Amino acid sequence: MPHTTHANARLTPAGRLALARCVIDQGWPLRRAAERFQTSTTTAKRWADRYRATGEAGMVDASSRPARSPRRTRPRRERRVIKLRHLRRWGPARIGGHLGMHASTVHRILTRYGCARLAHTDRATGRAVRRYERERPGELVHVDIKKLGNIPHGGGHKALGRPRGRRHRSNAGYAYLHNAVDDHSRLAYSEILTDEKKETAVAFWERAHAYFASVGITVERVLTDNGSCYRSRLWRDLVRDQGVKHKRTRPYRPQTNGKVERFNRILVQEWAYARPYASESQRREAFPGWLHHYNHHRFHTALGGPPASRVTNLSGQYS
Incomplete structure (x- = not known):
């Protein structure tokens, strides 16, 4: 699976690998390596340390997702949000008011579970409406x-x-x-x-x-x-x-x-x-x-x- 580089990264994974090899394999000082690759000594040290610990696999961006999310909505409450959406056809504000939650939190839950917008669903069945448009005037x-x-x-x-x-x-x-x-x-x-x-x-x-x-x-x-x-x-x-x-x-x-x-x-x-x-x-x-x-x-x-x-x-x- 291809890896993507963070939008603000100064170095690509290939550039990070080259920098780390200069420091670890060739013995370059951190300051010299940082100047060569136009980055800070702190960044050069971080990639060199990661290369020393994990090798080439460590040159890609690690996930920024925290190991624990103690404030994340509990699964049981998330299930209640999804149930209300499917059974009542309610929007985030009404679900939030009913459950005592912020509408923005409800919206994130609905988005995470792939729920279609109410405007894009059939109110009778709750199913997503398939939008279509004919290719030329007069076709329909x-x-x-x-x-x-x-x-x-x-x-x-x-x-x-x-x-x-x-x-x-x-x-x-x-x-x-x-x-x-x-x-x-x-x-x-x-x-x-x-x-x-x-x-x-x-x-x-x-x-x-x-x-x-x-x-x-x-x-x-x-x-x-x-x-x-x-x-x-x-x-x-x-x-x-x-x-x-x-x-x-x-x-x-x-x-x-x-x-x-x-x-x-x-x-x-x-x-x-x-x-x-x-x-x-x-x-x-x-x-x-x-x-x-x-x-x-x-x-x-x-x-x-x-x-x-x-x-x-x-x-x-x-x-």
Whole structure:
């Protein structure tokens, strides 16, 4: 197994061996050997003594780990930390509060035992989520519907406060956001529609498919959940005629459609409930501008830029 040299070491193992041999085998004074190898007499003596005691094997860095760690967390308590993580899905702060430990100590224990971050695990099973990304735009497009309560005229609870907002929201109805997100680029096409019937979903996909084609993206596959509109013959016939392969998520596994689920959360946080709108019409007027910002300007950490940066026909349209 190859040995690594400490980052601050002045001498490599070969240099240490040469220095030690000068002192032990050839009888050089420590000061002369130190000057020759541009180090201190203390360092020269240390390597010479180690060579005398252990030979060439002693020229590599010894482990800096202490022989005893009396303040290390006891194995029984470490097992409790791991058990709480797997059974309760708690983070370091909550586990630490429950066991009377510092969150930093809990974090080190979780890291030492190879526990994945909660953000990278399936909350239902506790298993690490396998992240993936398609190699090219259009290889897979995620489609989903997000249902939102309409804002009554005059504002909802964010504008009026929760007690008045509850009395004011009766019969406001719902908005259905049909969303299509390209897996590779995260480019999104979205519309606010009145329902989630099969005819509405099919008409939306026709327009979404045309939009992706207009920016040079050829859709190869589309992934949806198991909603009735996506199991209809109308949907099946449309995607077949388009030459698109339809895939559905496994039941009760929404994370399989994670790209569009993440888009739904961003949409809710940064547009739908970002400010206290006075009416549903005011919120809908803000939607096209927000969607343009998401596609062309909003920095995506996984991409290193906005979705448009990964789409050739959109890369110059940042106005």
